[in-house]
Amino acid sequence: MSDIIQLLPDHVANQIAAGEVVQRPASVVKELMENAIDAAATHIKLVVKDAGKTLVQVIDDGHGMSATDARLSFERHATSKIKSADDLFSLNTKGFRGEALASIAAIAHVELKTKRSQEELGTQIEIEGSEIKAQEVTVTPKGTAIAVKHLFFNIPARRNFLKSNTVELRHIIDEFHRVALAHPDIAFSMFHNGSETFNLPKSNYRQRVVNIFGVKTNEKLVPVEEETEVLKISGFVGKPEFAKRSKNEQFFFVNNRFIKSPYLNHAINSAFDGLLKDGSHPSYFLNLSVDPKTIDINIHPTKTEIKFDDEHTLYAIVRASVKHSLGQFNIAPVLDFERDRNLDTPYDYQNKRASTPSVEVDRNYNPFQEEQNFNKRSLAKPFKKESAQWESLYVGMESKGTKTGSNFSQVEFESQPESQGLFNDASAESRQTTYQLHNKYIISTIKSGMMILDQNRAHQRVLYEGLLRSLTVREAVSQQLLFPLQLQFSTSEMEVLQELKEDLEHTGFLFSEFVKGNVEITGVPINVAESEVAIILEQLLSDVQQEVPDTNFSAMDLMAKSMAKSLAIKTGQSLTRMEQEHLVNSLFACKEPSVSPTNRVTFITMSVDDFDKKFI
Structure with a gap:
């Protein structure tokens, strides 16, 4: 062989x-x-x-x-x-x-x-x-x-x-x-x-970050500087109030080489513990300088993952450095509960002496003099003339009533005939068919027993099909804003928005300006509040960048899913009886009422037999 x-x-x-x-x-x-x-x-x-x-x-x-x-x-x-x-x-x-x-x-x-x-x-x-x-x-x-x-x-x-x-x-x-x-x-x-x-252009690190991610980034940055025998850290982290739903502004550099490190990323999230909203991710641009002999960068084909000799020490240093910077620049909450920051002395007045206030008194002021003048004027008014004017409004009423021979002793009222109910049940109008449980689920009675509906997922399905219909038919209704809304985005985000601009206009958004880093919005969909526009667009950018659609249909579908997720009723929101019934009816008017846009169950049913088994 x-x-x-x-x-x-x-x-x-x-x-x-x-x-x-x-x-x-x-x-x-x-x-x-x-x-x-x-x-x-x-x-x-x-x-x-x-x-x-x-x-x-x-x-x-x-x-x-x-x-x-x-x-x-x-x-x-x-x-x-x-x-x-x-x-x-x-x-x-x-x-x-x-x-x-x-x-x-x-x-x-x-x-x-x-x-x-x-x-x-x-x-x-x-x-x-x-x-x-x-x-x-x-x-x-x-x-x-x-x-x-x-x-x-x-x-x-x-x-x-x-x-x-x-x-x-x-x-x-x-x-x-x-x-x-x-x-x-x-x-x-x-x-x-x-x-x-x-x-x-050639610049320092802060200017480079601002030049890439936009001018507005400058006010969001908190400097981080720390030098130890093991590690030297320099760079910036973003303020908690500017945290994003995506992880696009998270950069670790080790010896000027970009890396991905879930372990060190957890250290950053730990430093921001208690400062971020749910689902938000902090921004950071950190340079780590270590001895090249203590790392191995040849463990991944693209060299974006490296191995540290002492990861636990690096974790502790990174976490402590970021936490120190947040506290040093008054980003972290103050633990002095007795202190009211509203009573702090402004910087402009710290070196000024307090001046004694002067009080001026008008010694000729007599409040009783004006009251006496008012009484004299009111007594001098002729009440007879005014009463005569009121009496003139009823002139002719008595003669007219006598002439027609009608009086108020016999009065007839028009009334509609009472409509008979379908089941002749007097309590049908007062009976409630839906209930809200823990501001999360809606319980509705059905013939076989009971239906439990997740209000967030159900509303997502309703909004998703409506938005998808608007994108497909391209006949969305827009409401004009009294004052245009100005939003700032990075260059990469502007590239994505440019691709989605036409589809966004079909959902009801109107753009008057679309230049480098600046977006001016003059109209929004009728069911979108002005305060939610930035949240919706940020969520949309995050979803598009993570799901990476390939075709126009998937892009429209992803946009409808993202906007439905942002606009849907959240868990914990209380609904009136009418809103509960409207949500249930709207859900079952959808083509696919049983699942949400992300293929999660929207409702479950329990029959009377299921309840009977529980009491055996």
Whole structure:
């Protein structure tokens, strides 16, 4: 029997490696931008077309490469970052695997232009599916410009698994945020389909956060600074009142590398314990500096998860640092119950002396003099003239009554005939058919026994079908606001709202301004209060970013679900008898009354036999 184990060809091995390295266009953006940072670039430009499916280009002004280095960079396990295994435990760079460019070149058309500062001419290389098509000398500025075109052109199955442009662009923006936040000392810019999405100048960390997430973010930030022998923490956390329903503004950076750490995230949530509403998540932008020898960053293909040597100590330090910052800036509640902050001396008056108030008295004031004048004026008024005017209103009434011969001794009243009830039950009108239990459930009697209805889920189903009908028919009614409502959103949130704008208008929202970071709303749906608009849009953005819809139908369906969840009657809300009956009738007028929009049961029934069994 012949041998069956054989070595894979390089292009096949590269395609397999690409499955771990390159999952979507955002993975290419991450790898290329990290390489540009390692090349000591001061300005990095990202150009994207069709959400990265057609083109991902990164241009930097870093060191550049020689002709030999440019050719070797596309070979597997080629890197300038490590030389021995010991270097893996003292890494201060990003692109150290030596697989990124080789994997990208295996599944795309790649064009590389690079030049070092001391050379007059640069190098241009063109690769298609790991095959080098051309290498020649070219004129190019200092640095490196690498363009990745037609991603997954030779793997149609992988290309078919890519999501819609909206979803893929959102992933690219997320990766751009992670890299840009970790390096505020580098200028970044991003262009999508020819339009500028971000332009981030070189700045400090606070300005970088504000430039990415909007001007309003500045007032939400609380600085966190702590330095110990084990860990150095710097950055910001968001004030509790500005907590969001999504986790889009949660960033951990360890040695300038973005990571995901549920363990440290729990430390932040523990520090905010008692300060947040249910379902809200705090915002944080924290940089952790630790000894590279105490962490292992080579445990995950994307390097977003790392292993700490002493996680318990880091947990305690992070939690204590955040809690200290919240208390230091008067964010945490004061434990002095006797203190009334309304009685605190304002800053403007702390150094001023108290002045004795002066009292001025009018010694000529006589209150009895005015009362005497009033009595004299009232006595002088002729009551006879006024009474004569009242008597004139009834002139002719007596003669008219005598003339017609009618008086008030015989009076007839019109009355409607009494309608007979269906069952001739005198107490039918007073009988109550619905009851509310603990402001959560509605109990209604039925022929076979009793029905128990969850008021929140039932109302979600009613609203969901109504909103879906409005989105489909596109005939929603809107109410105008007396004063337009101004709302602030980040650039990534504006991208999502731009996609949902048309569908939102079909539900009743009216927008008069839709520019960078600012949204002006002039009309809202008739069943939406002005104070709920910001909550609804925030919940909608959170649901869209988490569920990631792919088609227009699913986007409309998700929007209807999100708005129904925000507008539905909450648990704990008391309902009148009429409201209870209306909710029950509206639920059973729906197409699918038995389940909520999220496929959860809306009501259960219990028969009389079930009750009889309980008393056996």
